[in-house]
Amino acid sequence: MADRKIRVLVAKPGLDGHDRGAKVVARALRDAGMEVIYTGIRQTPEMIAEAALQEDVDVVGLSILSGAHMALCPRIIELLRGQGLDDVVVLVGGIIPDDDVAPLREMGVKGVFGPGTSTQDIIDFIRREKGEPAPA
Amino acid sequence: MxxxxxxxxxxxxxxxxxxxxxxxxxxxxxxxxxxxxxxxxxxxxHTGRSHIVGVTGAPGTGKSTLVNALARAFRGEGKTVGIIAVDPTSPFSGGALLGDRVRMRDLAGDPGVFIRSMATRGSLGGLARATGDALSVLDAAGFDRILVETVGVGQAEIDIAAAAHTTVVVEAPGLGDEVQAIKAGVLEIADVFAVNKADRDGADHTMMALQMMQGLAPATQGHHRPASGHGHAEPGAQGDGSWLPPIVKTVAVRGEGVAQLAGWIERHREYLAATGQLSRREEARAANTLDHILRDRLLAELTQRLPDGYLRQVAGEIARREHDPYSVVDRILSAYGCP
Structure with a gap:
């Protein structure tokens, strides 16, 4: 009777308070059958890493619109790895300049989703990463 | 191995x-x-040492904020706190949006607190099926107090009473009249009432409705308590060994009344220990757990023995009125049930 669900932490690090995008993604992932832990705005990297650990999530989705992604992402990834959360898939959505995508991937960000991304792309990406087939 | x-x-x-x-x-x-x-x-x-406190009530009464405030109160007394916050699973997608942490950000960074969100995954009693097992895990990990926040409940989701030692039922002004307060169900399982958002209009009315409901209960000391005004029996442990649930006003966002609420939870814990109720509750919890596990296991074993598609086929027969459901179950049990 194993009932494994993909668990996703959706968090907004940094100081901007625009959480509509994060909420749209959270809702879409819920509707795709995932368990979404939504933590709200103005999360510190420490809060995000702590919540990821306690909630034992498979995926951490970060929404960053402030331009601080090059500072926040490496810090969050460092904290996750420091707690032994090596398998957690880190995704970033928001306003990310093209030039930053390759460095972010190098830091360990698996997926970068800019404006105009369809939520289905994010769902498919997560399912692929977690080796779960899309439901028929 | x-x-x-x-x-x-x-x-x-x-x-x-x-x-x-x-x-x-x-x-x-x-x-x-x-x-x-x-x-x-x-x-x-390694379990059996934590005091488990259930926090239940209708959606929007402020359960998460109250759990946050209670956790801080317990931490202030040097106690470690585990939290399980349950939110509903969508019956359509199987997914869930677990948002209780939003109201618990005060607790971030405290190594004496551990918060876990759980989705109900199809369970209907206000908790997830695995909540009891998750409680055992937190208990074994050594938390002094465990707070369990149920999903926002209606009137009859009372699984929490069997899972917790002390059940706090959270009410808020403006949710219903006196008749709501005397219906059966959630209100009957309270060991402590919190009237949260007590700074809002109608808080006194809610207090009074709850007091009146208590006044209608059979007398515990040979007399009925009046519905309001003076002459109440003092809440808490009664002379005959029973417990009269106190009603505490709180404004959780500002921390008002929370120390008093935490104090009543502690007094209830002491009452359970002093009267032997604790071991009775533990036995009732164990019986309830056993009942759940047995049902699940028996059903799973029986389902395994059935041919593929059998249940759907007989469901069709029942729906077409070819058989009635009781006869079908008799047939299943005699053909596939335990010898």
């Missing part, structure tokens, strides 16, 4: 206070992973 290794691989660090192992262990029991029963068996001797 691989199973033994992976179980002990979690048990020892968990008992030593490793939070990653604790989080993994809760996932194991929540997912009913292959090792989860062995894990729970290994942890069980």
């Amino acid at each position: 691989a199973t033994q290794d992976s179980v002990t691989g979690l048990v020892e660090p968990l008992l030593a206070g490793n939070r990653r192992a604790l989080a993994r262990a809760i996932s194991q029991v929540e997912d009913e992973a292959a090792d989860s029963h062995a894990l729970l068996a290994a942890l069980y001797p």
